[in-house]
Amino acid sequence: MALDGSFTCEAAILRFLARCPELRSNPKLVSLLQKERPISVVDTVAVVADPFLHPRYTIPILGCFRPICRKILHKVVEKLHSVGSFNSESKEYGEEIGDDDIHVIDFYVRRRRKMKLHELACLAFCRALDLAPFLLS
Template identity: 45%
Template sequence: MSLDRSFSTSAALSRLLARCPALGDDPRLLALASASAAPSAEDVAAVLAEPLLHPRYTLPIVGCFLPLAPVLLERASALLRTAAPALLVDSASSREEEAGEGDTRVVEFYLSRGRGLRLHELACLALSRALDLAPYLLR
């Protein structure tokens, strides 16, 4: 956000990609960043909802898109609601692999490996970090 309180999704995307270059490997995010028109809040939320749950990207995403934090968290929680039954099961041991820097589809990554409880833990971590940056989200 600039000093005059204007917010540009295009500028925020550029800032995010500068802070987290590995996110540039996601074709959806790259397409959004290279679009000629500024993407809408819904477009941004659709692309960033899953990476928001990645421990490495929660703070940069919320920090760059603070005005859109409610929309981002709503979209992420909607993704988690669709996966709710699988969140109660963790068929793998705790030593299984974790999502790497390039794994932006976090929900898909953990559910495909039967690690719903780990995904639940990461979602709780992401929410607590987002609330620390934007306490007004508690409402």
């Protein structure tokens, strides 16, 4: 995947967990590392797409998974399409997502705070385009 062929999903996950140690106890990320076969890009994208919208994890994900970041963004967009309209918004301003919660879409949809989810998606995509302008194509 990388120009020199050195990218592996396992190394990228280990690098990501080194940058974000609070996620070392996340069962989905840990289970990927416990697989005996090489970790597939599809499995990695499925797990890494969840925390992509979290403001704390967007930049580390882009840095660690750069060769597959286009696939990650496609997965995030697919998940956002499943949310439906962003018009409904709860009038209550409840809790914000914590550092250890990586399921950003589920977190804000369950709390009927879709506008906040929209804001986080805009922030994440702006960061992605700034750091990886090749994603514009």
